[in-house]
Amino acid sequence: DAGVTQSPTHLIKTRGQQVTLRCSPISGHKSVSWYQQVLGQGPQFIFQYYEKEERGRGNFPDRFSARQFPNYSSELNVNALLLGDSALYLCASSKTSRSTDEQFFGPGTRLTVL
Amino acid sequence: TQLLEQSPQFLSIQEGENLTVYCNSSSVFSSLQWYRQEPGEGPVLLVTVVTGGEVKKLKRLTFQFGDARKDSSLHITAAQTGDTGLYLCVDRGGTGANNLFFGTGTRLTVIP
Numbered sequence: 001d002a003g004v005t006q007s008p009t010h011l012i013k014t015r016g017q018q019v020t021l022r023c024s025p026i027s028g029h030k031s032v033s034w035y036q037q038v039l040g041q042g043p044q045f046i047f048q049y050y051e052k053e054e055r056g057r058g059n060f061p062d063r064f065s066a067r068q069f070p071n072y073s074s075e076l077n078v079n080a081l082l083l084g085d086s087a088l089y090l091c092a093s094s095k096t097s098r099s100t101d102e103q104f105f106g107p108g109t110r111l112t113v114l
Numbered sequence: 115t116q117l118l119e120q121s122p123q124f125l126s127i128q129e130g131e132n133l134t135v136y137c138n139s140s141s142v143f144s145s146l147q148w149y150r151q152e153p154g155e156g157p158v159l160l161v162t163v164v165t166g167g168e169v170k171k172l173k174r175l176t177f178q179f180g181d182a183r184k185d186s187s188l189h190i191t192a193a194q195t196g197d198t199g200l201y202l203c204v205d206r207g208g209t210g211a212n213n214l215f216f217g218t219g220t221r222l223t224v225i226p
Contacts, residue, residue, distance in 0.1 A: 103159075
């Protein structure tokens with residue numbers, strides 16, 4: 001079975017631009033979470049979506065937004081990019097939004113902002 | 115705001131050596147998880163511990179949860195090059211929330 005897939009794998013943008021990252025969960029999983037991992041640090045929670053509804057939001061500015069589609073795939077959008085947005089963006093899927101459900105991570109999208 | 119500190123930050127050892135890495139929280143864990151992240155990949159769950167004082171073993175890895183549920187250690191016996199990676203301790207969200215709170219990580223390199 002396919003794991004969590006993310007696209008693109010790498011992306012280079014300039015300050016002020018907008019970016020859209022995509023995630024496809026494991027088949028049968030209805031929850032998707034997004035994390036930002038800055039170089040040298042652990043991942044930081046951005047959003048969780050379950051059944052197309054936002055279930056949780058981390059401490060990120062409004063420039064960050066996300067949505068989940070009927071097929072449970074998800075997009076993360078970041079507007080007005082800053083140099084500090086350079087990071088590995090990880091998507092994780094789980095069967096439901098319960099805290100006891102294991103989250104499975106994709107390989108991430110490496111975003112570089114110049 | 116919870117602080118999850120891991121030590122050491124970096125560790126480089128020879129194959130066959132033993133090692134221990136630590137995780138300390140400023141507040142009680144809801145439940146504790148350890149993940150390993152290899153270069154170019156997402157984190158992979160190694161273990162979940164819930165009860166204070168709990169010890170779990172996974173082949174050559176031994177995970178210990180402190181009695182007060184505010185600290186944990188991961189011990190690796192006879193390290194192998196395949197153990198190389200970033201080890202992350204995590205507080206799994208309580209109150210039904212499924213957001214993971216990650217520590218700062220220990221980057222382990224096992225030299226052949």
